[in-house]
Each structure stands twice: as structure tokens, then as C-alpha cells.
Amino acid sequence: VGAIGVTQCAISPNHEMIYEFKxxxxxxxxxxxxxxxxxxxxLIGPLIIRRHDEYYNELYDSEQTLLISxxxxxxxxxxxxxxxxxxxxxxxxxxxxxxxxxxxxxTQSLFIPLSGSKHIRFRM
Numbered sequence: 001v002g003a004i005g006v007t008q009c010a011i012s013p014n015h016e017m018i019y020e021f022k023x024x025x026x027x028x029x030x031x032x033x034x035x036x037x038x039x040x041x042x043l044i045g046p047l048i049i050r051r052h053d054e055y056y057n058e059l060y061d062s063e064q065t066l067l068i069s070x071x072x073x074x075x076x077x078x079x080x081x082x083x084x085x086x087x088x089x090x091x092x093x094x095x096x097x098x099x100x101x102x103x104x105x106x107t108q109s110l111f112i113p114l115s116g117s118k119h120i121r122f123r124m
């Protein structure tokens with residue numbers, strides 16, 4: 001499993017590839033695309049690996065996952081790619097984002113429904 005053009009070829013349109021791997025260690029992780037502008041255009045998501053004998057289950061009533069990511073008002077393929085490949089940016093650093101999104105949505109305030117829960121486990 002790896003980056004397109006480095007460890008493997010891209011998966012062709014209308015085709016699929018099944019990755020089989022040992023999911024460890026347990027925890028909160030994330031996945032993202034590596035082909036062209038997939039990541040910058042939002043191909044990301046949470047990947048939660050649970051333990052069979054989950055620690056501290058009795059300490060929380062519910063669980064919420066918050067996926068926090070950058071948002072650019074720039075077109076990924078044209079504007080962000082030229083930013084990364086600019087000779088004035090030799091380390092390929094990204095520009096400052098225009099906003100931050102939580103679970104793919106813009107928000108000035110973050111409201112999380114409690115649904116009667118007193119103790120919530122947040123995965124970020």
C-alpha cells in the first residue's frame with residue numbers, strides 16, 4: 001500500500017483493488033488519496049481500529065469522531081499544484097488555508113448533540 005507512482009500504479013477507473021493488512025495498532029487514524037488533487041479536494045476520512053478488549057469502555061457513554069481538515073479557496077489542480085512546484089517554495093510547503101472544516105462542513109461554532117450522554121469519547 002503506498003503512494004501512486006512511488007510504490008504502485010493508480011487504480012484504473014471502474015476497477016478496484018482490495019488491500020489486506022493487519023489493522024494495528026489500535027487507535028484513531030485517517031486515510032487520504034494520493035493521486036493528483038484527491039487529498040486537497042477532500043478525499044479523506046477516519047479510520048478507527050478497535051481493540052477486542054477496548055480499554056476504558058465503561059468510562060464513556062458515547063463516541064464522536066471529528067475529522068478536522070484545511071479548506072482552500074484555490075483550485076487544487078491549477079492553483080495548489082503550481083504553488084507546490086514553484087521555485088520560490090523549494091520545500092513544497094502548502095499555503096495557509098482559507099478555513100478549517102470539521103467532518104467536511106464549515107462552521108463558526110461546533111455543536112455536538114449529546115443524546116443524553118454525560119461522558120463522550122472524542123476521536124480527532
